[in-house]
Amino acid sequence: MRRRFSEGSPIASTVVTGDDFDELEHTFQAFLAPDTVKLHTPAPTGSFDISQLSGLRIPGIDPNGLSVYELTLDSDVILQGEETPDAYTVVVTLNGHSQAKIDGEIVPSRHVVTGPDTRFQTRYDHPDILLLRMGRQLVADTMRERLGEAPTSPLRFDPLITSGMDQWITLLQTFSDTAVSGLFDRSPLAASHFEKLLLHGLLDTQPHSLSGELAEDRPRSRSAAVRRAMTYCEEHAAEPVSIGELAMATRISVRALQLAFRTELGLTPLEYLRRIRLDHVHQDLLAIARGRAEGTVTDVALRWGFTHLGRFSGLYRSTYGKLPSETARLTA
Structure with a gap:
């Protein structure tokens, strides 16, 4: 899934690439709760590539923002760790195999969602992956806009992504393709609208602890x-x-x-x-x-x-x- 980025694109770029899996572990530690991250390679051969397709370039997570990454692993890898207190991550496995355990329970899906402080262990077998990272404050602000007031409790997604999310996953792939093309560099407004579409689509289609409140708030038909x-x-x-x-x-x-x-x-x-x-x-x-x-x-x-x-x-x-x-x- 290695991409060719639009020449001169300030958005899409390679974060880390190579065959030093210690470096890959350090990269994950920069984005997750660092003391919890461990990376094990049963056969430490092969290579990896992580590219950022959109989002602000700061270490870790921007609590007010949204970023998309692309990860290619030409190896078997077991990754375990804990999400930071201020982020959500959607993991979409496009090719290869993956098996995840979230907060101690196996999730029977190739696609999962983790939230603040979520513990996870995932085994990857030569995968191509898209990662959507969302700041906790961004999600909370979006829910406040939708409900007209601050949510009554923190939002927790169901970690299991089912086939009912296929259209949303296609949307995420389209977003990544568009970012790679360089169009978002020329039209930040288009990028902003697309990011909103991704976020609202996820809140409306992936079950979470506040889904009921969103359903009650859906507007009646307007004149x-x-x-x-x-x-x-x-x-x-x-x-x-x-x-x-x-x-x-x-x-x-x-x-x-x-x-x-x-x-x-x-x-x-x-x-x-x-x-x-x-x-x-x-x-x-x-x-x-x-x-x-x-x-x-x-x-x-x-x-x-x-x-x-x-x-x-x-x-x-x-x-x-x-x-x-x-x-x-x-x-x-």
């Missing part, structure tokens, strides 16, 4: 007018939009539009538009933190129509739990 208004807000978020223009675009009166939004979404049309713009701000700040864009918090705020920086900062903090400047630095 055509509200759907048109939401689409207009998303397409014109970077432009000045008045409530009158929005009503004209949706072909109903201002009062009817306001009533529909209150009834179906629990907020005004302009509040919804502000949420859309704030999400764009958040994504732009993350792009700056990850080195995909340049600018300041003020630049980004003004770009999306937030001219009163004090109110903007307070709104951002109440929505994301941190100041905009903290997001731009990817601090916890």
